[in-house]
Amino acid sequence: MGLRLPVGDVTVLLGPAAVRRQVMAALDDDSGRCASGHSAVRVQRLAAAADDDVHRRIAAIEAVREAPATIVLIDRVTDGLTAPDRRAVLAALRPVATGGRAVLVDDDDPVAALAVADGALRADPAGRLSAESLGDLDYLGS
Amino acid sequence: MxxxxxxxxxxxxxxxxxxxxxxxxxxxxxxxxxxxxxxxxxxVEISFRGGLDRNGLVGACHRSDCVHNDKLECHASGVRVGPSTDAADCLTYEPR
Structure with a gap:
């Protein structure tokens, strides 16, 4: 079973927090490949330690832009941050995607993550994923 | 442009x-x-980990030109799978 992600986009996971964690944990970092399955692509997973400040977390994200990964898994890198710091860290994800990577984000505040998202996947309690139209969420920004 | x-x-x-x-x-x-x-x-695609809590087995192999192949069964002591020409190739394959 594979998860297809658009290159150049930030995709945010929605749904129950526990299920989102399970989805991220279940992704096989060694299985990245192009959509036709003919070529392996690198996967990089980014998480943060509890004592990492906002600057260290942003620096870690910026370092991904220099790395050869095509799929970037952002695993709750804003945990423990204030809302402004969380927004700053999430904003740093956009250039990672536009640099030619597929970025999948699980965040403690998925609504905040949607501010930088191009797309969203909703995980149901059984762990099944379905695409969520961001057009349906425009009211969040109004 | x-x-x-x-x-x-x-x-x-x-x-x-x-x-x-x-x-x-x-x-x-x-x-x-x-x-x-x-x-x-x-x-791009990424897979979910799955399967049983043990290593997989080679059920059959169509590469009859491999030194390890006998009647479409693999007789190598073990095989390694990884990216080569495709994302998941048998890296133990060895032409006769």
């Missing part, structure tokens, strides 16, 4: 599993081609 109407069209696409494929036509706004063998780079 090349304008949109000057860009080449995707005349057909054989990847039926792609969400943007409809009757062998590509309906994506645009695709990106790249990589070592010019693959469509618009999407």
């Amino acid at each position: 090349t304008s949109l109407q000057d860009m080449p069209q995707v005349q057909d696409c054989a990847v039926d599993s792609c969400s943007y494929n409809a009757e062998h036509s590509c309906h994506a706004g645009a695709i990106t081609v790249g990589g070592d063998h010019a693959h469509c780079g618009t999407f």
Whole structure:
């Protein structure tokens, strides 16, 4: 079973927090490949330690832009941050995607993550994923 | 800069599993081609871990030209699988 992600986009996971964690944990970092399955692509997973400040977390994200990964898994890198710091860290994800990577984000505040998202996947309690139209969420920004 | 109407069209696409494929036509706004063998780079895939809590077995092998193959069964003590020509190739394959 594979998860297809658009290159150049930030995709945010929605749904129950526990299920989102399970989805991220279940992704096989060694299985990245192009959509036709003919070529392996690198996967990089980014998480943060509890004592990492906002600057260290942003620096870690910026370092991904220099790395050869095509799929970037952002695993709750804003945990423990204030809302402004969380927004700053999430904003740093956009250039990672536009640099030619597929970025999948699980965040403690998925609504905040949607501010930088191009797309969203909703995980149901059984762990099944379905695409969520961001057009349906425009009211969040109004 | 090349304008949109000057860009080449995707005349057909054989990847039926792609969400943007409809009757062998590509309906994506645009695709990106790249990589070592010019693959469509618009999407990438990642798998979920799965299966049983033990190592998989080689049930059958169609590469009868391999030194480890006898009557389409693999007799190697073990095989390694990894990316080579494709994402998941048998790296233990050895031509006779």
